[in-house]
Amino acid sequence: MCGIIGYIGPRNAISVILNGLRRLEYRGYDSAGIAILGDNGIRVTRAVGKLSNLESRLQQGGDRPSFATRDAPRAIGIGHTRWATHGGVTEHNAHPHLNDAGTLAVIQNGIVENFIELKSELLAEGVRFRSETDTEVIPHLVDLYMKAGMPFARAAFAAIARLQGSNAVVMMSAQEPDKLIAARLGHAGGIVIGVNPDETFVASDIPGILDYTRNVIFLEDGEWAIAQAGQVRVYRLDGAPVNKQRLTIAWDPVSVEKGEYRHFMQKEIFEQARAVTDTLRGRVNFETGEVALEHLEVGTGHAEGIPARIHTVACGTSKHAGMIGKFFIERIAQVAVEVDYGSEYRYRDPIIEPGIAVLGITQSGETADTLAAMSLGKARGARIWAIVNAIGSQAERMAEGVIHMRAGPEIGVCSTKTFLTSIVDQYLLACALAQRVRRSDADGRPDPYALAKDLALLPGLISQTLKPDPIYEALAHRFHDRRHFLFLGRGINYPIALEGALKLKEISYIHAEGYPAGEMKHGPIALIDETMPVVCVAVQDGVYEKMISQIEQVKARGGIVIAIATEGDDFIRQKADYVINVPAAPALLTPALTAIPMQRLAYEIATHLGCDVDQPRNLAKSVTVE
Ligand code: F6R
Secondary structure, three states: OEEEEEEEEEOOHHHHHHHHHHHHHHHHEEEEEEEHHHHHHEEEEEEOOOHHHHHHHHHOOOOOEEEEEEOOOOOEEEEEEOOOOOOOOOOOOOOOOEEEOOEEEEEEOOOOOOHHHHHHHHHHHOOOOOOHHHHHHHHHHHHHHHHOOHHHHHHHHHHHHHHOOOOOEEEEEEEOOOOOEEEEEOOOOOOHHHHHHHHEEEOOOHHHOOOOOOEEEEOOOOOOEEOOOEEEEEEEEEOOEOOOOOOOOOOHHHOOOOOOOOOOOHHHHHOOHHHHHHHHHOOOOOOOOOOOOOOOOOOOOOOOOOOOEEEEEHHHHHHHHHHHHHHHHHHHHHHEEEEEEHHHHHHHHHOOOOOOEEEEOOOOOOOOOHHHHHHHHHHHHHEEEEEEEEOOHHHHOOOEEEOOOOOOOOOOOOOOHHHHHHHHHHHHHHHHHHHHOOOOOOOOOOOOHHHHHHHEEEEHHHHHOOOOHHHHHHHHHHOOOEEEEEEEEEEHHHHHHHHHHHHHHHOOEEHHHHEHHHHHOOOOHHHOOOOEEEEEEEEEOOOOHHHHHHHHHHOOOEEHHHHHHOOOOOHHHHOOOOOEOOOOOOOOHOHHHHHHHHHHHHHHHHHOOOOOOOOOOOOOOOOOOO
C-alpha cells in the first residue's frame, strides 16, 4: 500500500527520493514524508495530502538540509507515501518516524501486529511517542538496542526480528551514515533494491527506481539487507547470508510517463491493443494454434498431469477476470473452476484434494488476501499458479508456474489493461490445458487450436473498440449527476457488468451495482424508475435474446437503457435509449471488448465530475494489508 523509497549514492538524494515518490504515489497518497541526512543530522519533512504538498513544503526552504542545493558526496535519505492503517491522516502520523534523539529514521509498509505490546515495553523504558502509528515502535526499539551497545545493523536486525505481522521496513541512522537497512517480513509489499556501481536504491516497487537502474534484486519474505553505495548484503532472519540473483528489468522508463494523455488511466485504456499484443507475443503459433506458456507447464509437477480442478483466488477487478477465466477453462479445457475472493477463501475451509491447482490472479502480485489464499493452497499440497503483472512480486515467487500479464507498469490505481491481459492469459491457459490432453473438435468440444488462432484477431478488435466515439462524452454529460447506476450482463459478460459497476464507483464515487441480468427480477427491479441508467451488455452471443427481454423489462418500468451491443445490430437501437458499439467477435473473446466501454464510460463520467481518476480517494494500488 504505502510507497517506500531509499537512496544512498552521489546524486542529490532529495531529487531522487521525490522522483521515486512521484512514481510510487499510486501506492498511497494520504500523506508523504522524507528524511535526509545532512550536515546537521537527519532532517524530516512531512505533509498531509498529495506529494505536491510535501514538494511545496520542501521548496519553502525551511526544512531543507544544508546540502540540499548541491550534491553531497554520498547522500542518503528515505521517503514514504502513506495509506493510513494505524492513526489518522495527520502530519505527525506521516512517515518517516524518528527515535527520541532524532538520530534514526524509519519508514514502513504493513502492520506491526504486536505494536501495543512493544509500545508498552518502550513506554516503561521512558520512551516518548509522538504519533499514533504502529511504525513508531521501530525507531525506538532500534535506539534501545543501540544504546545497549549494538552497532546499527545488529540493532536494526534485533528490532526487526521482534516485529510480528507483514512488514516492509527501511531505516537509516545518523551514527552510521553509510548504510540503509531494509527488511521484508511476510507479504506486506515488496522490497526491490536497485544497484549501480556507486549507488543503491531501495523501493517498494520497480517504477520508483526505474529512472536510475534496471539491475535489481528482490527481498524475499524473512530477508533483510544492508544497502551501501554500490553494494548490498542480504541475510535471512537466522543471520545466514543469502546469495541473491540480480535481475535486469526490461521495462522502459517511458512506460511510467503519461505522455500526451491527461491521466494514466486514459493512457492505460488506450494502450490495451499494444498490451494484448505483448501478452500474446511468442506464446501462440498462429499457423498451428499451438500455445506455449514459457513459465508454466500445465501438466507436470504432479503425477496426475493437468489439474483435476482449479481454484482461482483474486480480489476486486482480478476476481472479475477470474470469473471470466472460469468460462474459458471449463468450456475449452473441461476443467472445473471455482472462483473465490482471496479474502474469503481461507474462511470457508476449502476442500483441497490431490490434483487441485490454486491459481492466484493479481496484477501487483502483492495483494495480501490473494497471497494468503495461495499460501493456504500451498500448505495443503495444491500446485500453485499465478497470473501476475509485477515482475519479481511475491505471488510470482510463491508460484510453481507463472503467466505474466506483460501489460507494462500500470500506474492508474484503477486496473484496466491488467484486466484485459489477465483475461487473455486465462484464455491461453485454457487452450494450453486442452491441447495438453489433445481435446479437439473430434470429441465434440471446441477445438483449442482453432480457438487459440482466434486470438490473432484480438488486438485489431480492441483497436476498433478504442476508436473515438462521441457517445461517451454525451453519456457523461447526461448522466454524471445520477446517484445510482445498474449494470447487467449474462453468461460470460456477467463479470463485465460487475467490473463496469466497480470501475464507475471507484473513480466517480457514484453508487453502482452489477447484477446477473436474470436476477434482476428477483429484487433489483424494484430500483428501476425513470432516473435510473441501466447499462446492459447485450452483444450477439448465446444469451442475446435473454438480454433483449431484460432490456424490455427495464424499459417497461421507465428505466434508461445504455446497451453495449454488436456493431451492425440495428434491432437493439429500437429497444435501448443509447447504444455503444463493439465489433463482432468470437463469443469467448467478447468480454475483452465489452470491458472497454465500461472503462471509457467510467473515465468520462469521473473526469466530467472533476474526480482524480488516477488516485481515487481511500484507494491504493497494492493492497498489502488484510
Ligand atoms: C479496481 C482494482 C482493484 C484490484 C484489487 C486486486 O480497479 O484495481 O479492485 O483489482 O485490489 O489487486 P491485484 O490485482 O493487484 O491483486
